[in-house]
Amino acid sequence: MERIQHYFPNLSAQQLEQFAQLDALYREWNAQINVISRKDIDNLYIHHVLHSLALDKVMPLKAGAQVLDLGCGGGFPGIPLAILYPETNFMLVDSIAKKIKVVTEVSQALGLKNVKAEAGRVEKLKQRFDFVVTRAVAKAPKLAAWTRKLVKAKGNHSFPNGIWAYKGLTNMQEELNSLGPDYYGEIFPMKEFFEEEFFETKCLAYIQAP
Numbered sequence: 001m002e003r004i005q006h007y008f009p010n011l012s013a014q015q016l017e018q019f020a021q022l023d024a025l026y027r028e029w030n031a032q033i034n035v036i037s038r039k040d041i042d043n044l045y046i047h048h049v050l051h052s053l054a055l056d057k058v059m060p061l062k063a064g065a066q067v068l069d070l071g072c073g074g075g076f077p078g079i080p081l082a083i084l085y086p087e088t089n090f091m092l093v094d095s096i097a098k099k100i101k102v103v104t105e106v107s108q109a110l111g112l113k114n115v116k117a118e119a120g121r122v123e124k125l126k127q128r129f130d131f132v133v134t135r136a137v138a139k140a141p142k143l144a145a146w147t148r149k150l151v152k153a154k155g156n157h158s159f160p161n162g163i164w165a166y167k168g169l170t171n172m173q174e175e176l177n178s179l180g181p182d183y184y185g186e187i188f189p190m191k192e193f194f195e196e197e198f199f200e201t202k203c204l205a206y207i208q209a210p
């Protein structure tokens with residue numbers, strides 16, 4: 001929690017309370033349904049919560065935006081982002097219903113009004129979003145193909161509507177190059193804004209939908 005406050009010094013009392021609750025909630029739910037590896041649960045705040053919040057350091061989300069977390073698992077990055085942006089709407093989707101149960105229980109316990117969670121494959125979604133966020137789900141060409149019809153054309157953020165993928169730095173440029181000429185991609189290493197060793201190999205990859 002101290003690290004969250006260090007990088008996000010302007011959180012409200014309610015947001016601080018919600019972030020603080022995550023430890024007990026994920027310990028409780030992870031014991032029943034595995035969404036974070038058992039040995040990693042002690043690293044919840046750095047490896048999962050702070051990691052999820054990295055987007056704010058590159059492109060803060062605006063009030064009213066519609067955001068899809070594609071393959072959210074137990075709620076990363078969607079749940080920490082929903083705490084950080086209470087006025088932004090998040091749809092968390094995962095094909096595994098048990099994981100959506102964890103997301104629903106955690107977001108209800110936190111009192112998050114801006115989170116909807118749905119079990120199913122993302123290819124079946126009909127709705128459109130301003131941004132897709134996604135962590136540890138698929139390589140860039142698959143993400144781009146899945147989301148081609150899911151991103152709204154217009155936008156009012158500092159980047160055009162598109163995908164923010166939480167990725168490893170290794171081979172990320174090759175992955176973006178393999179998208180072909182229809183797509184614009186850009187890489188943002190997390191070590192530029194978070195000093196912990198964990199972030200040295202991590203990045204956010206932005207992919208603009210054609």
Ligand SMILES: C[S@@+](CC[C@H](N)C(=O)[O-])C[C@H]1O[C@@H](n2cnc3c(N)ncnc32)[C@H](O)[C@@H]1O
Nearest residue numbers: 071072073076094095096120121122135136137
């Ligand atoms: C490695 S987990 C990552 C979970 C979470 N994003 C995280 O970082 O903790 C990948 C998740 O993507 C989901 N997934 C993969 N393909 C999917 C699809 N086409 N539609 C919905 N969910 C999908 C899987 O069910 C799995 O829970």
